[in-house]
Amino acid sequence: MSRSSLTTTAFAALGLAGLALTGCAASTSEAEESTADSADGVEPTTITLYTSEPQEKADELVAAFNRIHPEITVEVFRAGTGDLTTRVATEQESGEIQADVFLAADAPTFENYAADGLLQEYTPADVDALDPAVVDPEGYYTGTRIIPTVIAYNTDAIAEAPSSWADLTDAEYADKLVMPNPDVSGAAAYNAAVWLDEEQLGEEWLAALAENRPVIADSNGPVSQAVASGTQPVGIVVDYLVRELADQGSPIAVAYPSEGVPYVSQPVGIFADSENVEASRAFVDFLVSTDGQELAVEQSYLPVRSDVGTPEGAPELADIAILSPDLETIRSTQAEAVETFRGLFQ
Amino acid sequence: MTVVLWVVCGAMVIAPIAAIIILSAGGSQLGVLLQGDVVEAAVNSLVSATTSALAAVVLGAGFAVLFERTDLRHRRTLRLVALTPLLMPPFVGAIAWLGVAGPSSPLNVWWRQMFGAPLWSIYGADGVIMLLTVHSYPLAMLVVSAALRRIPSDLEQAARISGAAPARTVFSVTVPLLRPALLSSFLLIAVGNLADFGIPSIIGLPERYVTLATLVYRYLQSGIVEEPLAVVATIGVVILILAAVALLLISLIGRRGWELDASSSPVQLLPLGRARTPVGAAIWALVLGITLLPLLALLSQTLLKAPGLALTIENLTLDNFGAALTSATALAGAANSVMLAGLAALACGVLGLGIGVLTTRTSARAVRGMNSVAMLPQAVPGIVIAVAWLILAPRIGLFNTPWLILAAYITSFTALVVQSVTAPLASTPRSAEEAARVSGAGRLRALIDISTRMALPAAISGAVVVAATAVRELTLSVLLLSPGSQTLGVAIFNFQQAGAFHTAAAWSLIVAVFGIALIGVATRRST
Numbered sequence: 001m002s003r004s005s006l007t008t009t010a011f012a013a014l015g016l017a018g019l020a021l022t023g024c025a026a027s028t029s030e031a032e033e034s035t036a037d038s039a040d041g042v043e044p045t046t047i048t049l050y051t052s053e054p055q056e057k058a059d060e061l062v063a064a065f066n067r068i069h070p071e072i073t074v075e076v077f078r079a080g081t082g083d084l085t086t087r088v089a090t091e092q093e094s095g096e097i098q099a100d101v102f103l104a105a106d107a108p109t110f111e112n113y114a115a116d117g118l119l120q121e122y123t124p125a126d127v128d129a130l131d132p133a134v135v136d137p138e139g140y141y142t143g144t145r146i147i148p149t150v151i152a153y154n155t156d157a158i159a160e161a162p163s164s165w166a167d168l169t170d171a172e173y174a175d176k177l178v179m180p181n182p183d184v185s186g187a188a189a190y191n192a193a194v195w196l197d198e199e200q201l202g203e204e205w206l207a208a209l210a211e212n213r214p215v216i217a218d219s220n221g222p223v224s225q226a227v228a229s230g231t232q233p234v235g236i237v238v239d240y241l242v243r244e245l246a247d248q249g250s251p252i253a254v255a256y257p258s259e260g261v262p263y264v265s266q267p268v269g270i271f272a273d274s275e276n277v278e279a280s281r282a283f284v285d286f287l288v289s290t291d292g293q294e295l296a297v298e299q300s301y302l303p304v305r306s307d308v309g310t311p312e313g314a315p316e317l318a319d320i321a322i323l324s325p326d327l328e329t330i331r332s333t334q335a336e337a338v339e340t341f342r343g344l345f346q
Numbered sequence: 347m348t349v350v351l352w353v354v355c356g357a358m359v360i361a362p363i364a365a366i367i368i369l370s371a372g373g374s375q376l377g378v379l380l381q382g383d384v385v386e387a388a389v390n391s392l393v394s395a396t397t398s399a400l401a402a403v404v405l406g407a408g409f410a411v412l413f414e415r416t417d418l419r420h421r422r423t424l425r426l427v428a429l430t431p432l433l434m435p436p437f438v439g440a441i442a443w444l445g446v447a448g449p450s451s452p453l454n455v456w457w458r459q460m461f462g463a464p465l466w467s468i469y470g471a472d473g474v475i476m477l478l479t480v481h482s483y484p485l486a487m488l489v490v491s492a493a494l495r496r497i498p499s500d501l502e503q504a505a506r507i508s509g510a511a512p513a514r515t516v517f518s519v520t521v522p523l524l525r526p527a528l529l530s531s532f533l534l535i536a537v538g539n540l541a542d543f544g545i546p547s548i549i550g551l552p553e554r555y556v557t558l559a560t561l562v563y564r565y566l567q568s569g570i571v572e573e574p575l576a577v578v579a580t581i582g583v584v585i586l587i588l589a590a591v592a593l594l595l596i597s598l599i600g601r602r603g604w605e606l607d608a609s610s611s612p613v614q615l616l617p618l619g620r621a622r623t624p625v626g627a628a629i630w631a632l633v634l635g636i637t638l639l640p641l642l643a644l645l646s647q648t649l650l651k652a653p654g655l656a657l658t659i660e661n662l663t664l665d666n667f668g669a670a671l672t673s674a675t676a677l678a679g680a681a682n683s684v685m686l687a688g689l690a691a692l693a694c695g696v697l698g699l700g701i702g703v704l705t706t707r708t709s710a711r712a713v714r715g716m717n718s719v720a721m722l723p724q725a726v727p728g729i730v731i732a733v734a735w736l737i738l739a740p741r742i743g744l745f746n747t748p749w750l751i752l753a754a755y756i757t758s759f760t761a762l763v764v765q766s767v768t769a770p771l772a773s774t775p776r777s778a779e780e781a782a783r784v785s786g787a788g789r790l791r792a793l794i795d796i797s798t799r800m801a802l803p804a805a806i807s808g809a810v811v812v813a814a815t816a817v818r819e820l821t822l823s824v825l826l827l828s829p830g831s832q833t834l835g836v837a838i839f840n841f842q843q844a845g846a847f848h849t850a851a852a853w854s855l856i857v858a859v860f861g862i863a864l865i866g867v868a869t870r871r872s873t
């Protein structure tokens with residue numbers, strides 16, 4: 001932390017209190033100076049995690065990780081994937097990336113980072129137990145949950161559920177739809193690219209959807225809330241939120257569109273600049289370990305390994321139609337897709 | 347001492363404002379100002395700020411006249427209750443009002459079942475204006491009440507004796523005398539509302555009602571424009587110019603104002619006559635509707651098991667409260683907020699005390715203007731101060747540290763202490779200092795031993811106000827946040843944005859009740 005004389009003078013007013021607090025900001029350098037070895041062989045460290053996991057889930061994740069690695073403090077910074085990538089870009093420009101580990105929605109973002117040399121290679125322990133579809137063949141990132149985007153509907157308000165993406169363009173659903181903003185949500189940005197790439201849907205379908213004037217909520221959380229409370233009785237949203245609310249008793253259910261559902265895998269990667277490699281790797285290992293995946297299932301996610309069961313009420317992945325487009329196409333068109341979306345909906 | 351204070355003033359006030367002006371003066375982004383969405387946001391900001399300020403002044407002045415000058419029953423209690431929206435951060439108010447008039451509030455759901463469409467959805471322009479009004483009328487009420495107390499009731503009595511009815515007396519005697527107070531509170535509120543972030547982002551965005559504050563936030567967070575900092579600096583300067591014009595108008599009005607001799611005769615209350623009971627009932631209903639209803643809505647949102655369920659006993663649970671209270675993020679946010687607010691109070695207290703004492707107790711040429719510089723940020727919308735510090739941050743090594751938020755707090759809130767120190771000092775004669783000098787104390791010694799000690803209680807109460815304001819602040823910290831330095835306001839805002847509505851509601855309730863209780867205790871002690 002270097003400071004100019006201006007600020008030093010400003011902070012002189014704070015006197016001792018300021019000094020005492022500088023010590024409070026647990027900086028990495030301080031953590032590195034500490035030499036006490038823990039039983040696991042990882043030194044007490046602080047790592048910073050940038051993630052788009054919902055805050056409560058991120059807190060649970062860190063708590064579970066700390067039961068195994070109490071010596072590693074994980075500082076969580078949560079925001080939508082779009083906001084996180086902006087932050088990373090700003091930090092890259094004005095110094096160094098503050099995060100060690102990045103855990104966010106979609107593989108294309110990670111492909112871009114890998115191409116720009118921002119990520120370091122790491123293949124987690126126990127990789128053979130994972131669904132090979134979510135593991136980056138080049139080893140820069142690994143998927144941690146399967147998150148399909150589905151149609152959710154309010155069972156009090158909607159008698160017959162829409163059964164396809166095409167159904168949603170029906171005038172019957174005008175002013176009844178809600179969906180997340182791809183500027184903020186990584187899953188939504190990915191979906192936009194997949195829909196545009198899909199032959200049966202494409203821009204024509206997206207334009208027709210826009211004519212039904214869907215409400216654009218900032219992220220998936222408010223979308224599921226709006227559907228559950230009946231504000232907008234039909235929503236396009238990630239599936240686990242629907243399962244969670246249904247568990248709590250909300251009148252909400254999932255419809256799997258017949259054209260297929262796009263899914264993201266919430267990949268995790270370690271930034272090349274990270275100085276806390278050991279601790280970061282331990283965190284990545286934990287995410288895809290049996291313990292980490294059991295927590296994921298508890299949190300209503302579909303897991304990436306087959307030996308931990310599935311959340312109650314979740315379908316087998318084999319039973320639903322999946323849209324799995326060419327990743328490279330999606331990577332190269334995603335920014336443009338978000339732009340198209342913004343043009344049509346805002 | 348003077349030099350040190352000038353340096354600090356310069357670093358905390360002049361440097362950030364200069365930074366934002368310099369960055370935008372490059373002119374590379376001037377074209378941005380003519381873009382459709384920026385123009386639309388500017389129009390929305392102007393319209394919502396002026397209409398809400400107008401409504402707030404009408405409502406606030408109405409309350410002030412009723413509570414100060416009529417024989418309404420329970421005037422003092424009503425006055426206290428009517429002030430409570432001031433104690434609730436605007437974004438907490440927004441979250442609370444969603445439960446009252448949001449599209450899925452019990453009222454709207456019921457209305458939709460009966461008549462097919464919701465009664466009134468708070469989302470959009472009308473909701474933003476209504477909420478801005480609710481959160482700013484207490485300020486108008488305070489300003490107008492203070493002005494009313496300086497207007498002798500002799501004039502009103504004269505009108506009454508000449509045969510004017512009470513209503514006519516109010517409108518043809520009292521209101522014209524209040525004109526300067528009405529105008530200056532209108533401008534103060536309009537400037538404040540111009541850059542409020544919480545209300546338009548929670549209430550306006552779902553219907554794509556974008557204001558400059560939410561536009562700046564979106565530009566900075568989601569990187570949808572090239573060179574976001576230069577763009578928002580340009581927008582910031584526009585807001586700054588609007589605020590400066592308003593400030594100029596306020597000082598012009600102040601100069602034109604006239605002093606009436608205070609009257610020693612007791613205030614004659616205007617009798618409401620037969621209207622006394624119905625007016626009382628109507629005012630009670632209005633005041634309770636504005637203050638209690640949102641709190642009850644927060645409570646029901648917190649206790650309801652899951653969204654979409656009916657509000658019945660078996661659907662209520664305390665689990666959400668427990669989960670919210672143990673949320674690591676919220677607790678860390680609360681700790682950060684308390685730490686930052688405490689430091690800000692300390693820094694602003696020391697700085698404000700120094701500036702206040704120097705500018706009222708010495709007449710050296712070097713201190714001239716210092717008062718104005720220190721008071722300047724009061725007229726600068728928070729969002730401009732935040733952007734200014736964002737520009738400075740990488741150059742002074744504060745990027746991504748919590749100290750950036752602290753710096754912005756000091757810039758914004760020092761004026762509060764200066765104000766509370768200057769007022770009592772300016773009205774006490776300098777005889778005590780003179781006595782000290784005569785007894786042989788040096789100038790500095792007299793200043794420290796006498797003036798500073800005299801001003802200390804005022805500085806402390808100013809610092810308490812700073813702490814109370816900073817601890818629940820959102821606009822500055824939402825733009826300046828960095829990993830590990832989320833404030834409580836940001837934590838609550840994020841819960842709301844991410845759809846964890848019950849957690850957001852639980853913490854909003856805590857913040858609201860805590861704020862009201864704190865002020866309740868403070869006022870009890872002072873009476």
